[in-house]
Amino acid sequence: MTQSLIxxxxxxxxLCRHIAEARIVAFDTEFVSEYTHRPELCLLQFATRERCVAVDPYAVTDLSAWWELMADNKTAIVVHGGREEVRFCLTHCxxxxxxxxxxxxxxxxxxxxxxxxxEALVRRVVGKTAHGRETRTDWRRRPLTPQQTxxxxxxVQHVLEIWDKQCKSLQKLxxxxxAEAEFARMIEETVAERAPDAWLRLSSVHRLTPREQAVAREVYWWRDREANEKNRPARKILRDDLIIELARRKPTTEADLCSTRDMNRTEYRKAAxxxxKCIAAAVALPNSELPRVPKPGDDDKSHDEQVLGHFLGLALANRCAEMNVAQPLVGTASDLRHLVRWHVYNDxxxxxxxLTQTWRAEVCGDLLEDVLEGRISLRVADPQSDHPLVFERRESETAGPA
Known part of the structure; x- marks a missing residue:
């Protein structure tokens, strides 16, 4: 396998013509994200069955041929933890x-x-040793050293070999x-980060009133425009927690705005x-144009959700151990609470x-719903097992009519 820096x-x-002919390529990037609105692309790495190369985007300025390849449905792109690679594709094409x-x-x-x-994946799947990552490297500096390259x-050197083994294993199972459904979901979630409703991911935004949510939305959109125009990280323009605080306070004067904790900095005064203007626009919106974001349930219900969610977590962990699948990938605590709200409280x-959709339903959907319905009993079978619990259908549920 030839190696080089292009x-x-x-x-x-x-190289792009070679990748198009190969129809499959391992792909990775090196980037710096501390100083710009979008991460700055500093290096691209590719590996086919025949070639393993890096590309310097500071020297090769037209990368459009690659992004079009990545976006077509003919070339398989194999990555490891590839959210950032998805973001680059969205940014550049x-x-x-x-x-x-x-x-x-x-x-x-x-x-x-x-x-x-x-490193752990390479060692586990193909029994080889990968170098540790250059985590403290400033990938913007040139020239790159041979060690960096x-x-x-x-x-990317071992990625296709790993995928070959995984593909055979997943096919057999x-x-x-x-896997294909999860890859698609990861892409959809990454695309959603740039959607107009991305402001809904602000922490605590669901606890605001509709009017306050309108303020948070306007300020969030302003921040995104500013970050894009000045090419600075959004958090450097205005922190998330300050967006929420401004939404709650709804200041009407510069003095009121700057009296908000941590809002008296020079750059914030300039943006006042x-x-x-954003806050006033949101306050002036008619009620019919306010966001309609579901609010969290009352405290008593939230407590019950957590208790039931923890109990379902035991069933989920046990089932994932039985099926040898990673629990964090199947469902989170938030997913379990969502199931409780939907199934118990008819929300x-x-x-x-x-947890009731697609392949997750195969893993645990019926089990968790049966647990909530009381059709399942729980006992400890083998304390030494990595899945010591047994969830069994209750006798009254299996017995025929008297």
């Missing part, structure tokens, strides 16, 4: 990847290890469809007129619980 446009274009496979996700669907780092290439707002 700094010439014609060589890069030739405005489209998501067409056929993306993630070996980190795939491993969690054939074992209980998720998320597993690249070697470490970067190692991040009947879980290849699970724009912020006040059917939004999408149905993820």
């Amino acid at each position: 700094v010439d446009q014609s060589e890069f274009d030739d 405005g489209k998501p990847p067409g056929r993306l496979w993630d070996i980190q996700i795939a491993e969690g669907l054939r074992s209980r290890s998720f998320p597993l780092g690249y 070697e470490y970067a290439l190692d991040d 009947g879980r290849l469809g699970w 007129p724009a912020l006040l 059917h707002q939004g999408e149905p619980p993820r």
Whole structure:
């Protein structure tokens, strides 16, 4: 397998033609995210069956041929923990990847290890040793050292071999469809980060009133525009917690705005007129145009959700151990509470619980719903087992009519 660092446009274009013919490629990136709105792409690494190369994007300025390859549905792109690679694809060609496979996700669907780092994954699946990552490297500096290039290439060198083994294993287990569904979901979630309703991910925003949510939405959109225009990280423009605080206080004057804790910094004072304009616009909205975001349940119900969620967590952990699949990939504490709200309290707002959909329903959907319905009893079978609990259907549920 040939290895090199590409700094010439014609060589890069030739590489893209090679990848198009190969129809499958391992892909990774090195980037710096501390100083810009979107992470700054500093290096691209590729590995086919024949070639393992890095591309310097500071020297090769037209990468469009690659992004179009990544977005088509003909070329399989194999990554490890590939959310950032999806983001780069969206940034540079405005489209998501067409056929993306993630070996980190795939491993969690054939074992209980998720998320597993690249070094550990290489060691487990192919029995080889990968170099440690250059975590403290400033990938923007040039020239790159031979050691930097070697470490970067190692991040893709074993990826296709790992995927080959995982693919065969998942096919044998009947879980290849699970993997493809999870890859698609990861891409959808990454795309959603840039949607107009991305402000809903602000911590505590669901606890605000509709009017306060309108303020948070306007300020969030202003922050995103500013971050894009100035090419600075959004958090450097205005912290998330300050957006929530401004939404609650709804200041009407610069003095009132700057009296908010931590809002008296020079850059915030300069932004005060724009912020006040956003807040005033949200306050002036008619009620019909306010956000309609479901609020959290009352405290008593929330406590019950947590208790039932913890109990379901035992059943989920036991089932995942039985099936040898990673629990964090199957369902989170939030997923369990969503199932409780939907099934116990008939709170059917939004999408149905993820735990009752697609491949997750195969793993645990019926079990968890039966537990909530009281059709399942619990006992300890083998305390020494990695799944010591047995969930059994109650006799009254299996008995025929008298």
